[in-house]
Amino acid sequence: MRTTWIAAAVALACATAAQAEPAPKADDPRIAAILDGLAKVRTVESVALSPDGKHLAWAVKTDGKPVLEVADADGHNARRVTATKGCSETSVAWAPDSKHLAFLSDCAGKTAGVEEGKQNDINVVDITSKAAPKRLTHLTGYVDGLSWSADGKQLGFLYVPNATRRASATAAAKPQLGEVGVEGIEVQQVATVDAAGGAVHVLSPAGLHVYEYALSADGKRIAYVAAQPPGDNNWWVAKLYVQPATAGAKNEVVVDTSTLQGGLKDLQMAVPRFSPDGSRIAFIGGLMSDQGSTGGDIWTVPASGGTPTDITPNTHTTPVWLSWAADDRLIVSEQVAGSSRVSSYAVPAQGAATPTTLFDLPMSLGDGRLSMSLSLSQDNSHAAFIASAFDKPFEVHVADLAGKAAPVAVTAFNAGLKPSWGKAESITWKNEGHDVQGWLLYPANYNPSKRYGMIVSIHGGPAAAVLPRWPGQGYGPAPLSALGYFVFMPNPRGSYGQGEAFVQANRKDFGYGDLRDALAGVDTIEKSHPVDDHRLGLTGWSYGGFMTMFAVTQTDRFKAAVAGAGISNWQSYYGQNLIDQWMKPYFGASVYDDPGVYGKSSAINYIKNVKTPTLVVVGERDAETPAPQSFEFWHALRAQNVPTSLVVYPGEGHGFARESSRRDVLARALAWFDTYLREPAKGK
Numbered sequence: 001m002r003t004t005w006i007a008a009a010v011a012l013a014c015a016t017a018a019q020a021e022p023a024p025k026a027d028d029p030r031i032a033a034i035l036d037g038l039a040k041v042r043t044v045e046s047v048a049l050s051p052d053g054k055h056l057a058w059a060v061k062t063d064g065k066p067v068l069e070v071a072d073a074d075g076h077n078a079r080r081v082t083a084t085k086g087c088s089e090t091s092v093a094w095a096p097d098s099k100h101l102a103f104l105s106d107c108a109g110k111t112a113g114v115e116e117g118k119q120n121d122i123n124v125v126d127i128t129s130k131a132a133p134k135r136l137t138h139l140t141g142y143v144d145g146l147s148w149s150a151d152g153k154q155l156g157f158l159y160v161p162n163a164t165r166r167a168s169a170t171a172a173a174k175p176q177l178g179e180v181g182v183e184g185i186e187v188q189q190v191a192t193v194d195a196a197g198g199a200v201h202v203l204s205p206a207g208l209h210v211y212e213y214a215l216s217a218d219g220k221r222i223a224y225v226a227a228q229p230p231g232d233n234n235w236w237v238a239k240l241y242v243q244p245a246t247a248g249a250k251n252e253v254v255v256d257t258s259t260l261q262g263g264l265k266d267l268q269m270a271v272p273r274f275s276p277d278g279s280r281i282a283f284i285g286g287l288m289s290d291q292g293s294t295g296g297d298i299w300t301v302p303a304s305g306g307t308p309t310d311i312t313p314n315t316h317t318t319p320v321w322l323s324w325a326a327d328d329r330l331i332v333s334e335q336v337a338g339s340s341r342v343s344s345y346a347v348p349a350q351g352a353a354t355p356t357t358l359f360d361l362p363m364s365l366g367d368g369r370l371s372m373s374l375s376l377s378q379d380n381s382h383a384a385f386i387a388s389a390f391d392k393p394f395e396v397h398v399a400d401l402a403g404k405a406a407p408v409a410v411t412a413f414n415a416g417l418k419p420s421w422g423k424a425e426s427i428t429w430k431n432e433g434h435d436v437q438g439w440l441l442y443p444a445n446y447n448p449s450k451r452y453g454m455i456v457s458i459h460g461g462p463a464a465a466v467l468p469r470w471p472g473q474g475y476g477p478a479p480l481s482a483l484g485y486f487v488f489m490p491n492p493r494g495s496y497g498q499g500e501a502f503v504q505a506n507r508k509d510f511g512y513g514d515l516r517d518a519l520a521g522v523d524t525i526e527k528s529h530p531v532d533d534h535r536l537g538l539t540g541w542s543y544g545g546f547m548t549m550f551a552v553t554q555t556d557r558f559k560a561a562v563a564g565a566g567i568s569n570w571q572s573y574y575g576q577n578l579i580d581q582w583m584k585p586y587f588g589a590s591v592y593d594d595p596g597v598y599g600k601s602s603a604i605n606y607i608k609n610v611k612t613p614t615l616v617v618v619g620e621r622d623a624e625t626p627a628p629q630s631f632e633f634w635h636a637l638r639a640q641n642v643p644t645s646l647v648v649y650p651g652e653g654h655g656f657a658r659e660s661s662r663r664d665v666l667a668r669a670l671a672w673f674d675t676y677l678r679e680p681a682k683g684k
Contacts, residue, residue: 031667034482035659037420038473041393042413045090046368049073049384049398050098053377055127056384057081057092057101058396059368060413066090068103070127073382073398075410081125082107082133087118091144091368095195096152096378099128104146108135122146122155122193136197142188145212145369149219149245152195156215156222159191159202185229190222192245201247208251211235211291212370216274216303221245223254223272223281223303232623235291236581240269240283242303254281254305263297263500264308266585270294271370277327279303282347284319285310287504287585289463289543294320294371295335295496295503298345298353311353317341318465318496318503320372325380331358331401333365333372335465335497337437338426340365340372342383342399358401362426363389364469365397388470390424390441390478393417421481422446424468427488431520432513434505435498438490438521439466440529441481453535453677454486454525456518456558460542462494462510463503474662475541475564475669483670485677486531492517507586510570510601511550518547519555534559535677538612539669541565542625542654546603549633552614553606560676561614562669565625565654568633569605570598576626607636613643615672617665619652645672 045059045066054073059066068089071078082089087107094101103125106118120143125133136155137143142163147156163186178184190204190213203222204210209231213224222245227234237258243251257264268288272281281303286296295318301308312319321333322345330345330353340361345353365387367375374383381402388394393414399407422442429436443452457477459466466489471478477487491497492514494506506514525531538558540548545566552561567573574580574591584590591598599605614637618630627648634646647668649661656662 028667028670030483031479031663031670034420034479035473035663035666037417038471038479041417041470044368044386044394044396044411044413046092047375047384047386047396048092048094048101048367049375049377049382050094051096051378052098053379053382054098055094056396056398056410057094057103057127058386058411059090059092059103060411068092068101068125070101071410073410075396075398078411081127088120089123090120091146093146093148093155095124095148096150099126100152100195101125101127102146102148102155103133104143105133105135108138122157124155124195134197136193136195137200139200147215148195149192149215150217151219154192154194154219156190156192156213158188158210158213159200160186160188162186186231187229188231190224203245203247203249204241204243205251208241209234211238212270212272214273215245216278217276218278219245221274221278221303223274225269225272225283230578233579233581236268236288236585238269240272240281240301242281242305252305254303255283255301255308257285260308263310263313264299267296268585269299270296271321273322273324274303275324275327279327282322282324282330284322286500287463287507289461289582289586292371293461293464295463297500298322298330298332300347309350311345311347311351312355313352314499314501315355316499316502317355318499320496321370321374323374323376323380325376331374331376331380331383333374335372335467336360337428337435337497338439338465338467338491339363339497340387340467342374342401344401358404359399359406361387361407362468363387363392364467389468390421390439390470391419393470419478419482420444421471421478427521427525429521429524431517434493434502434517436490436492436517436521437497438488438492438518439468440489440525441477441487443484443486444482445484448530451530451532452484452486453537453673453679454488454522454531455480455537455539455673455677456488456490456522458518458538458540458544458547459489459491459495460540460544462506462514462543463496464543465491465496473659474656475665479666480539480670480673485537485673486525486529488518488521488525490518490521492521508588508597510586511547511554511603512601515547515551515554518551519557522557533557535679537561537673537677539564545625548614549603550601550606552612553603553609556611558612560673561612562672563614563616563630563633564665565618565622565630566616566633567625567629568636569602569629571595571602572632573626573629574598576628604632604636607633608640610637610640610642613672613676615668616644616646617668618646618648619654619656619661620648620650621652622654624654643676 541564
């Protein structure tokens with residue numbers, strides 16, 4: 001869910017309202033201990049396996065910044081390849097010769113307009129020599145998506161000249177001033193630079209915002225998913241293009257989902273990849289609520305255009321990322337009922353593909369580029385990626401795909417870290433004909449003879465899923481578990497992991513079937529775990545924030561709720577946001593053509609049912625769910641005399657960047673749940 005609007009007057013009113021509430025327990029020693037522990041993790045920002053399979057390169061957090069290191073493929077003999085300090089080195093990418101390594105670095109120290117501060121530039125280093133890295137570019141703007149051409153002579157990347165923010169709707173919105181939607185539009189394009197340095201060449205046209213791209217094996221063509229600007233709004237209506245890999249070349253539309261009939265009509269596309277012979281393009285196509293949260297079926301289309309073919313019809317998994325291993329074989333990362341799987345798909349000239357599982361992993365994985373992307377050796381026999389789980393912090397893993405061996409961790413950056421939260425358990429149940437899965441975190445220091453409160457945490461999206469992952473530094477399920485609660489994280493209908501039909505099962509039904517799935521999961525847990533049904537809490541962020549707001553209008557079962565960055569009124573939300581394109585695939589029409597379907601799922605229309613005390617939190621510059629939605633919900637609860645509090649965090653976007661904000665949210669949420677879910681005194 002994406003929005004880019006907020007009124008200063010409303011924000012001021014929200015902030016004033018928040019100041020009237022009791023101060024949080026910011027000095028709670030439990031909060032400090034948990035967050036300080038989470039801060040100790042050394043995250044790995046990106047990893048790449050050399051084409052010859054002999055070396056690894058990664059960017060690992062060191063003294064607060066990601067720095068570049070190179071090691072043998074088994075993780076041994078790791079060493080830094082740069083001598084700079086106090087700057088960030090990310091997005092590692094090997095050249096085809098397995099000797100040269102490209103990466104992004106802000107070490108030049110030039111301040112840019114982008115929100116991260118320093119300007120990233122492309123650098124190349126020869127790992128076989130002691131020479132310092134060579135800076136190839138002197139950019140002014142946002143850069144991402146670094147990749148080498150097959151001949152090693154050029155580097156491709158995505159570039160937003162003179163950017164003022166990251167090219168993502170998840171970034172904090174800049175003020176909407178001037179002629180909105182016309183002035184200050186920033187466009188992301190495909191660009192290249194010679195590996196020896198020199199001028200930057202922009203390949204894609206200025207009138208298209210490019211979200212993802214891929215080079216053909218011979219380096220002569222590029223395929224990309226793009227739409228007319230503004231980029232934040234139009235990813236949901238983007239088309240697939242192909243053009244020669246030269247500046248000013250004419251592009252051709254290969255797939256326009258708005259013109260199709262059948263399962264892909266008006267849906268989204270991601271991860272386009274040329275087959276090795278260049279004849280076909282494979283991509284992920286399906287109903288996706290957020291760019292970057294990829295999932296769907298695998299489709300192929302002739303590179304010259306034609307009718308796309310779904311080669312994974314009726315699958316009960318969610319393919320997320322793919323790479324051609326041969327003209328008739330794909331390597332695919334997919335989500336399966338709350339876990340990760342990597343498979344090999346045999347792709348015939350016609351008909352459905354046949355999957356063979358290479359390995360299953362109850363962890364989250366990815367190499368730092370796209371969701372669940374893998375770094376593969378040239379012969380596709382080995383893969384490298386970063387993985388973590390609820391009980392395992394981030395480490396680099398290597399998998400032998402040819403031998404179908406279990407992945408092996410080859411680093412020990414976080415070997416000494418242990419979770420302060422309880423163990424995790426996968427929970428499965430059936431509801432209304434659906435197979436549903438979720439994850440349950442036990443309370444820290446669990447005692448089976450006690451009864452505990454349980455907090456239900458609904459994920460965002462809705463097209464996403466909870467997979468095992470070491471938690472980030474902020475509000476979330478793990479800290480609540482560490483503070484003594486069961487925490488249930490369901491993957492209800494609308495989530496990835498059970499096939500495309502399951503993802504689409506909440507269209508025109510937000511808050512109904514998915515809530516029933518979650519409540520059925522609560523019932524399943526209570527039959528076998530010591531959960532006190534009178535001490536249930538509810539929370540979520542983004543779509544989970546909406547679900548929290550809506551659920552308390554539908555049931556009194558929850559005794560406390562914390563709604564983060566939620567949506568209370570789909571009808572007003574449609575007019576407030578500048579990214580309404582995502583909504584029509586879910587609701588079936590615009591709010592002006594079918595206001596009833598939006599009203600049906602709007603919490604504000606059932607506000608008189610609410611009895612649950614609800615804390616509401618949101619970022620002032622949230623570019624996905626505007627603060628006025630939280631203000632509207634809070635205002636309505638106060639009018640109904642329901643205990644509530646609203647806190648608007650200055651300068652924060654959809655995900656909070658400041659440590660102080662993250663600590664404050666957790667402190668307030670803990671105090672809220674402790675107040676309303678406290679264990680009754682003995683004898684009561």
